[in-house]
Amino acid sequence: MDYPDFPLPEDGCTTEIMPGVLWLRMALPFDLDHINLYLLEDTDGWFVVDTGLGTDATKAAWDTIFSNLEKPVKGVIVTHMHPDHIGLAGWITETFRVPLYMTNSEYYTARALLNVSQDSSRWNDREYFTRAGLEAETVERIVSSGKGFASVVSPIPLAYQRLRDGDVFTINGRRWEIMVGSGHSPEHACLFCHELHVLLSGDHILPQISPNIGVYSTEPEGNALKEYLSTLLPFLSLPESTLVLPAHNIPFMGLQERVNGLRYHHKRHLNALLQACQSPQSVVDCLPVMFARKLTGRNIVFAVAECLSHLNYLLFDNQVSRTINADGVYQYTTIDTLADDVDTGQPDMDFTTV
Numbered sequence: 001m002d003y004p005d006f007p008l009p010e011d012g013c014t015t016e017i018m019p020g021v022l023w024l025r026m027a028l029p030f031d032l033d034h035i036n037l038y039l040l041e042d043t044d045g046w047f048v049v050d051t052g053l054g055t056d057a058t059k060a061a062w063d064t065i066f067s068n069l070e071k072p073v074k075g076v077i078v079t080h081m082h083p084d085h086i087g088l089a090g091w092i093t094e095t096f097r098v099p100l101y102m103t104n105s106e107y108y109t110a111r112a113l114l115n116v117s118q119d120s121s122r123w124n125d126r127e128y129f130t131r132a133g134l135e136a137e138t139v140e141r142i143v144s145s146g147k148g149f150a151s152v153v154s155p156i157p158l159a160y161q162r163l164r165d166g167d168v169f170t171i172n173g174r175r176w177e178i179m180v181g182s183g184h185s186p187e188h189a190c191l192f193c194h195e196l197h198v199l200l201s202g203d204h205i206l207p208q209i210s211p212n213i214g215v216y217s218t219e220p221e222g223n224a225l226k227e228y229l230s231t232l233l234p235f236l237s238l239p240e241s242t243l244v245l246p247a248h249n250i251p252f253m254g255l256q257e258r259v260n261g262l263r264y265h266h267k268r269h270l271n272a273l274l275q276a277c278q279s280p281q282s283v284v285d286c287l288p289v290m291f292a293r294k295l296t297g298r299n300i301v302f303a304v305a306e307c308l309s310h311l312n313y314l315l316f317d318n319q320v321s322r323t324i325n326a327d328g329v330y331q332y333t334t335i336d337t338l339a340d341d342v343d344t345g346q347p348d349m350d351f352t353t354v
């Protein structure tokens, strides 16, 4: 992979990737301390792609950027509903009275999350973390922590324009095609420009870090990893000269190598789990198999979700079985289909389905 030598955008400034395509960054108060956002120039205004967290600091940075644009904002495109992407979509669309463009699942998930009642029973959450094998004290700490989506996402408009896989946006005579990916979020929109060979990949394809592919308490029987691996494949067909503009880290060339690297990364984790589950293991037992670093704070939530997405993948592919023990904790055991013909007990390294 190559990293073209674009200067990192300073706070409140933009870097021109090419005429009509600007890169900017906003700070995030997390381990991952920034997000990349983009501006696409049309004849009569700019499209904003992703918006940063809904905080006063991000608003101030946007105000500086808007004051330096010679054309107005004409629309906001949000790749997916995570707070660092959608956080200020409502504020920008309200300020400029312009449309919000999103896929259906991402838009309505965001609207639902903005209206979660603080009074709702959290039994689903408790059950999810208990079944994963976390101790009762940790479960309570997680369930009662977190300020919620609405604390970092400004109210989103009550109308939107729907993006579908394969839709084409024409911006300044150039065709930007919507390519939907799933797994990191339900219906994540990427944008590929046929004329420029530029891909805005959002969080679906990132360099250096692997996007979180998680199964969370809202859909504990989901198969997010299968969706992710299958929706990575169409990106292998894009031109090798494609410049990828991701939502984190820096722009890169070498899309095919990165896609195959991500597929290999997950295959490796699946195989490591098959090895570990030769004897029954819980999700918590399996965490060290996938994560070398010590997990603290909210990272344990992401880690449990990522581990569960892999175990569910193996479960629905009949490679592991699942039972529940007397403490209400799921136990996963590898189904050893190769026992008769392979003396090493090594699981099959080839996945024909991914």
Ligand SMILES: [Zn+2]
Pocket (backbone or CB within 6 Å): 080, 082, 184, 185, 203
């Ligand atoms: Zn995301």
